[in-house]
Amino acid sequence: MHILLLGATGRVGSHVLAQALQEGHQVTALVRSPEKIKSHHENSTIVQGNVLTQEDLLRGIHGTEVVISALNTDGTSTLSDSTPLLIEAMYSEGVQRIITVGTAGILQSRTEPAQLRYQSSESRRRSTRAAKEHERVFTLLQQSSLEWTIVCPTYLPDGERVGRYRVMPDFLPEGGTEISVADTAAFTYQQLTDRQYIHKRVGIAY
Incomplete structure (x- = not known):
């Protein structure tokens, strides 16, 4: 499968990149700073560009079959604007x-x-800016005709891949408080072949 990966230099995206290449997929990574990708592979194509530029997105997506976006909000509106x-x-x-x-x-x-959750007393976060950015993306995908899945982790510490976690459509698994970057990336990667969560947000936690 040929994947366009956005956010390949980030915490989750770098794990997705490594796993996809390890399992034989072709990956095109659209990145602003190619030097941040330390390892190179015969099945990877690095395209320098900006997700806020339509021409760069078209160059990156040409010939691919699926998009994985691990872009973060990064204190800006880049996520929702792109x-x-x-x-x-x-x-x-x-x-x-x-x-x-x-x-x-x-x-x-x-x-x-x-x-x-971010609008309710259930949320522990004082700032809602990042959640509002992700809500805008959710709304845009809902309004589209695309086959989308949004992986929704709770607190994301670094850590080893455990391989055992709970997932639930539209809700966070009860009592869930964290999920590692590595396990989040692994579940995100699995959605390449798992179609049960099309048009769903999926809560993931230990």
Whole structure:
């Protein structure tokens, strides 16, 4: 499978890149700073560009079959500003499947089901800026005709891949408080072949 990977130099994205290459996929990584990708592989193509530039997105997505986006909010509106451009590029190239990494804040609240977690008393975070960015992406994907899945981890410490965790559509697994970067990346990668969470947000936690 030929994957367009966004956020390949980030914490989750770098794990996804390594696993996809290890298992024989072709990966095109669109990155602003190619020097941040330390290891190179015969099946990887590094495209220098910006997700806020339509031409760069079209160069990156050409010939691919699926998009994995592990972009973070990074204190800016880049995530939500780039999403309409990415959706248009996917339409243009006939790519239907997109898997993104979001946040548990955009899952439904258990205590106040009509609200998202970040809007409810369930959230422990003081700042809602990142969750609002991810909510904008969620809304844009809902309005699209794409086959999307949003992986929604809670607190993301570094750590080894455990391989055992709980997942739940639209809600965070009850009592879940954390999930490692490595396990989040592994679950995100699995969505390349697992179609049970199409058009779903998926909460993931130990």
